[in-house]
Amino acid sequence: MKILSIESSCDETAAAIIENGRRILANQVYTQIAIHRKYGGVVPEIASRNHVMKMPFVIQDALDEAQLTFDDLDAVAVTKGPGLVGALLVGVSTAKALAYALDKPLIGVNHIEGHIAANYLAFPELEPPFLALVVSGGHTNLVIVKDYGTNIILGRTRDDAAGEAFDKVARVLGYPYPGGPAVDQAAQAGDPQAIDFPRVMLEKDSYDFSFSGLKSAVLNELNHRKMKHIPYKREDVAASFQAAVLDVLTEKTIRCAEAYGLKKIVVAGGVSANKGLRARMDAAAKQHGWQLYYPPLSLCTDNAAMIGARAYYDFKLGRTSGWDLNAVPGLELPGIDRDRV
Amino acid sequence: MKLLMIDTSTIVATAAVLDEDRLIAETIVNYKKKHSEKMLPSIDHMLQDSGLKLGDIDVFGVVNGPGSFTGLRIGMATAKGFAQALGKPMVTVSTLEALAANVCVTDAAICPTVDAQRGQVYAALYQSDRDAAELNLKNTMAEGVYDVDALCEKLNAVNAPVIILGDGLKKHGSKLLAAVPKARTAPAFLSMNRASSAAAVGLKKIQQGQTVDCFQAGLNYLRKSSAEEQREKKLAQEAQHHE
Numbered sequence: 001m002k003i004l005s006i007e008s009s010c011d012e013t014a015a016a017i018i019e020n021g022r023r024i025l026a027n028q029v030y031t032q033i034a035i036h037r038k039y040g041g042v043v044p045e046i047a048s049r050n051h052v053m054k055m056p057f058v059i060q061d062a063l064d065e066a067q068l069t070f071d072d073l074d075a076v077a078v079t080k081g082p083g084l085v086g087a088l089l090v091g092v093s094t095a096k097a098l099a100y101a102l103d104k105p106l107i108g109v110n111h112i113e114g115h116i117a118a119n120y121l122a123f124p125e126l127e128p129p130f131l132a133l134v135v136s137g138g139h140t141n142l143v144i145v146k147d148y149g150t151n152i153i154l155g156r157t158r159d160d161a162a163g164e165a166f167d168k169v170a171r172v173l174g175y176p177y178p179g180g181p182a183v184d185q186a187a188q189a190g191d192p193q194a195i196d197f198p199r200v201m202l203e204k205d206s207y208d209f210s211f212s213g214l215k216s217a218v219l220n221e222l223n224h225r226k227m228k229h230i231p232y233k234r235e236d237v238a239a240s241f242q243a244a245v246l247d248v249l250t251e252k253t254i255r256c257a258e259a260y261g262l263k264k265i266v267v268a269g270g271v272s273a274n275k276g277l278r279a280r281m282d283a284a285a286k287q288h289g290w291q292l293y294y295p296p297l298s299l300c301t302d303n304a305a306m307i308g309a310r311a312y313y314d315f316k317l318g319r320t321s322g323w324d325l326n327a328v329p330g331l332e333l334p335g336i337d338r339d340r341v
Numbered sequence: 342m343k344l345l346m347i348d349t350s351t352i353v354a355t356a357a358v359l360d361e362d363r364l365i366a367e368t369i370v371n372y373k374k375k376h377s378e379k380m381l382p383s384i385d386h387m388l389q390d391s392g393l394k395l396g397d398i399d400v401f402g403v404v405n406g407p408g409s410f411t412g413l414r415i416g417m418a419t420a421k422g423f424a425q426a427l428g429k430p431m432v433t434v435s436t437l438e439a440l441a442a443n444v445c446v447t448d449a450a451i452c453p454t455v456d457a458q459r460g461q462v463y464a465a466l467y468q469s470d471r472d473a474a475e476l477n478l479k480n481t482m483a484e485g486v487y488d489v490d491a492l493c494e495k496l497n498a499v500n501a502p503v504i505i506l507g508d509g510l511k512k513h514g515s516k517l518l519a520a521v522p523k524a525r526t527a528p529a530f531l532s533m534n535r536a537s538s539a540a541a542v543g544l545k546k547i548q549q550g551q552t553v554d555c556f557q558a559g560l561n562y563l564r565k566s567s568a569e570e571q572r573e574k575k576l577a578q579e580a581q582h583h584e
Binding site: 038039043045046049052053055056060070085086089090091092093094095096097098100322323325326327 | 375377378379381382385395396410411414415417418419420421422423425426427555556559560562566567568569572
């Protein structure tokens with residue numbers, strides 16, 4: 001089964017063709033990073049304007065890459081949320097029109113589930129159940145993927161997503177957009193123990209996250225030092241901040257894995273490209289005997305391939321969409337809360 | 342030759358199928374802005390009711406601005422998707438010219454408006470004639486974003502009665518009508534976007550060879566994003582400061 005998938009939830013205009021949820025026949029991404037850099041972050045209106053003009057091109061490029069025509073496709077999938085509403089609507093409207101015109105099923109996909117499914121593309125042997133840590137600019141989740149259709153949500157962020165904290169700290173440190181990779185790179189050259197930032201663990205048995213306090217601590221520390229003329233290396237600030245985030249992410253993942261007896265661990269989302277996070281998770285895997293999975297760098301950031309991978313399993317579960325499919329900017333990761341299991 | 346026209350540029354979600362001889366079908370919902378949910382099911386119903394399939398359509402038309410930025414993109418992405426999937430050409434039509442076509446059987450000047458927020462309207466001026474058996478609109482004032490006062494001044498300089506149309510009247514109608522003695526309005530059902538009118542304009546453009554493909558078709562926002570406007574303002578101020 002060949003699915004054409006479309007992603008436009010933020011500032012990447014992307015189309016892919018995926019076979020049976022696992023094989024990438026085409027994966028095209030037009031990134032708008034250069035356009036948004038001069039504004040210091042993604043401007044939703046500009047992102048949407050670019051999506052609507054670039055979309056037909058990335059779709060045609062995907063067909064060309066796979067050496068296929070529209071007639072060879074079996075379904076059309078699209079990110080329905082979460083994301084920027086105006087940006088999502090371009091992808092959703094396009095996918096609906098394509099599916100309707102081609103008389104093929106339409107599959108609206110949850111972007112966070114897409115991030116998890118990126119690992120299905122990289123690892124043919126990977127199957128649920130596993131524990132997934134999803135970290136990106138918009139989401140931080142710890143979830144047991146019980147089977148292809150069932151998630152048990154163990155933890156989510158109560159305020160800022162991890163990636164959001166990275167972007168904000170990057171901005172105050174004067175790194176260009178996108179800040180996450182810049183902070184990661186700077187952190188490699190800094191001292192992670194230079195400043196002792198808080199590690200917010202919340203209640204003893206909670207797997208939820210909170211990063212807004214850490215973000216404020218970084219801003220306060222920088223303001224304090226500027227006022228008192230205390231010098232600092234921004235690499236040290238980056239390294240100390242990153243260490244605080246990674247401590248929390250790693251610690252909570254270890255606790256979950258132990259509590260639920262899981263040894264198969266999947267890391268997903270844009271922040272899974274973070275070298276520091278990968279090193280920490282590698283170390284934890286060694287220590288605890290995990291099979292650890294994280295996608296190749298090209299599938300960590302937003303792409304349509306992961307949407308096509310997830311769409312295959314949604315389709316198999318009968319989760320197709322009607323012609324009234326709408327964008328859902330605040331869409332949550334679907335699943336059962338652990339309290340109700 | 343069958344043209345499917347889509348217009349989601351304002352609160353009205355509307356689509357129509359037209360050929361050289363007649364308006365075959367039209368759907369108009371002037372209620373709530375739920376264009377993303379409603380437009381495709383409306384098109385589906387309209388085609389089914391008229392015994393047509395999307396594959397029977399020869400050209401996909403879309404109203405390409407000015408109007409609601411998000412609304413415009415819903416229509417454009419939909420039309421592009423149809424055109425790309427079926428390998429058919431597209432035609433784009435101005436929101437303002439389509440509105441003017443609603444009342445083309447007149448000697449009066451026609452001033453279509455669309456609310457542009459911030460006390461401004463998107464507007465233009467067209468001239469037709471009352472014996473118009475064929476659509477023949479001449480643009481006599483370019484499309485633009487106008488302060489209401491500036492628009493009043495432009496309309497007062499016109500040497501003929503002026504029919505003002507469109508949703509710019511909702512906020513600014515009383516001011517426009519008070520300041521422009523020659524101004525008048527049209528009944529509400531002619532003062533709103535109708536895809537049949539846009540399709541008539543589109544058909545004429547097709548006959549003149551003005552089609553585009555799904556890669557070329559673009560939107561005419563008439564206004565930059567506020568982030569761009571602010572950045573340009575800031576850069577201009579800095580440049581002035583350096584002089």
